[in-house]
Amino acid sequence: MKRRDSALNFLKLLCAYLVDNNIEIKDVEIPKINDGEVLIKIKCALTDGTDLKAYLRSHHLLKNGPFGHEYSGIVVESKSHKFKIGDEVFGLNSAYCGNCKFCKTNRENLCLSLKDNLVLGAYAEYLKIPKLVVEKNLFIKPREISFKVAPIIEPLACVFSGIEKLNLSGYENIIILGSSSIAIMFFLILENFNVKIYSRSKKRLELLKESPLFEKLERAFIYEIDNNYDVLIDTTGSYDLINKVLNNPPRGSKILLFSGMEGDKFLTFNQSYFHYNEIDILTSFHHKPSSVKKAYDFLMEKHKLLEYLITFEFEIKDIKKAFELMKEGKALKCALKFEK
Structure with missing residues (x-):
């Protein structure tokens, strides 16, 4: 994206208000990216149990604001040497600093900078990926892997x-x-x-x-x-x-x-x-490099089977229906999309 089209200055972005367990669709500005970051247009975001907890009763890492962290999409703006416009990507929802006491003892899931490098806001048309995630946990999507199943790498990890x-x-x-x-x-x-x-x-x-x-x-x-x-x-x-x-x-x-x-x-x-x-x-909490590698390999091998775990697809405006089905045990994972 060489310039920002005035028609794209606003987008629909889902925000979760956990105080009263509400979900609202809001129009907010497209995120501006900094050096090392990329902006992706979401092709698919998957619901999961962590987001369901946030919706029903709050979660210590998911405060009021945009949520959703299992994503795949297409790069539309890049300030990273690793990815270019048009790349089809998927990734994780965080990355580790590599320097703190936990990272140095192979416990990167407890990284002291974890909260500073979270990807939140996948239930939106566009998503900004922070520099550390771009460097360590964003991947080119192989052609044989669908946009629909690619985001499952995060819970797998x-x-x-x-x-x-x-x-x-x-x-x-x-x-x-x-x-x-x-x-x-x-x-x-x-x-x-x-x-x-x-x-x-x-x-x-x-x-x-x-x-x-x-x-x-x-x-x-x-x-x-x-x-x-x-x-x-x-x-x-x-x-x-x-x-x-x-x-x-x-x-x-x-x-x-x-x-x-x-x-x-x-x-x-x-x-x-x-x-x-x-x-x-x-x-056990979160993921670390060793588990991400195993999840990636498992996804490449078993992606057709894993896709059966995504039992419904919804447009983003119907996200509450997706979470209600999950709450009632009538859905496993739901795919949320902006494009039919």
Whole structure:
């Protein structure tokens, strides 16, 4: 974009007001980019559980303002040597500084500059990508990867980061709590293990009835939690369910709390039981370079299967419908587009 067309001085940009859990479509100016940054025209943005939390009950990283962080699009303005106008791209929602104590100890997901390098505002016609993200976590989209599925790299990277924390040997029995798109991503990555997916109902499973995923998922779904597991992965963030699980986990088991709960919730467990039975409680937040690389490779290999996790498409004006379907368990992920 060599000059700014006066007709493009304003655009529709979605803003989330978390104080009253409202979503409004607003007309705001096209973001101006600085050295090293790029501006992309959004082709597809995907909904996810983090944005759903922000919509329903707030999120500590998503304050009032534009939101949406899973994106793909076309570069329309560039002040970076890495990308030119017309490049088809997709990317992550943050990047790491490389200099702080966490980056230097391979914990880039906790980078002290993380909040300064977030990509927020993907539910919009145009999106500015910060310099560090452009340098480290923005990618050229291969032709065989659709704009629709490319944004799924971000949650995939978070899932791989969680799996890295588990340090699996290959022989574990695994239970995944929840049946969201995140839970199914865990399943697809870990399907060579003995993996079960705990769900309260078949509602989300039925969404995939016409997909090649259905049969293997149907065999994996369970509706009661037994105590025959070595690893348990929570993707629900449900306070009551997690507390129930912590009541009597199997000897030597690992419990990964992947999804964040509400900030005022405190878990309780018997420290003596956990100590003498060596129960490990692990947490996982965000993504880091090693998990991004794995997510990229997995996306390149499994993009056709992953596309089945995007169960509905909406125009941006109908974004509330998308989140309401997700809230009711009637959608996994939704694709939001400006162009029909």
